[in-house]
Amino acid sequence: MAKFKCVACGGTYDDVLPDGMAYYHACPPEVIQHATFDNAGKLLTPEKRVPLEGARDERPTPGNLYVDGKSSIAVPNPEERGKVFFVESPPTIVSEGKGRTKI
């Protein structure tokens, strides 16, 4: 169990929760450019929400699987429609993004 900070969104999280199950961080899709006000409380610039760059998503890539203990992906068999064969492939996550740091 370790605590991490996401470089892209700044969120902090534990990779394993107290119940022993893994937690997969995924960045929010947007970042807020907050509104600014003058000393009198008058709005100077309105709030703006823009897509977050380098978003990280630690969820395992859907479709990955393990065959006899080896990380694999299912590839359509070009010679037999509807059938697949399994190709060894390293496990991947949905998006590495800007990475994370251990804290």
Added chain:
Amino acid sequence: MATEQERNRGLGAYSTPGVDPKADPGLAKIITSAPEVKFRFHDLDPANNLYMTRDDIFQFDIANSLAGQFAGFDYRQLQPDGSIHRGAFGFFPTSDRLVNTFNFIPGEGFMLNVVLAAQSNATKRGQTFGGLRIKYGNIASGQTVGFLTCGYLAGTLNLVWPISPPAYQTDGPGFIRSITGTTPAAGAEISETVPTNARWRLRMFRTNLVTSATVATRTTTLFFDDGANLLWQNTQGPTQAASLGQSLDWSDLSIDSPVTASNALMAFMPQPILTAGYRIRTSTVNLQAGDQYSAPQYQVEEWIET
């Protein structure tokens, strides 16, 4: 007065004087009828008709979310020579809910029974799902020719063929989890995503918002999306001024009202079902750069869904 001879004329010293002992009755005569059914003890038929050839492959799939899970596989097979062979082995499936497939060739014979069990007594229903099938041909691309059963494994609940009826992954109750989410950066919203191959039913969701000294009226809304499209959004919660801390609680209760000045209770739709990739997010009007949400704490009912 009876003589000694007369007194002991019976079968023993305490026999009744004067009573002649009966003659030996001999063995009891059987008066019941013989059974009409006769059973064979040789050349018996197998107990079931699942016959495995030398080319048949036994495949079992497990999708698991519990760290450190260990699955055990046992089987009994009636071999061609009439002997019963027992095989057993175990393996560690990954805990990322991805399908773990294991293949082996048991050899020729009739399968008598198969058991797939979760060895961790801490396993709860909804954490580990297994399936048993038969393939023919190449292990990497073989054709499924038979399906035995599938269902959840738990500490005391094994998957047994030929007894366990097939169960779909989202049948029955799931596993109740309490999750601590990501603490967002200052000035950022909350966003929680349903993991790969999971299905959630959200039961309650809680966070705390501490507002900065910047004068503004914040209002928090909770909403669900499918990863791209908004699906549902609750009514706006109570307003929150600067320099305040307020707990925000949502559940599928039908009330929507603040309880105290520092705790707001709000409702979301009844028993929302969220599948892999769906998100639970906040949207806060006038959120300021120095405002800080705490890590959300929420309870879900979870199933494996591959």
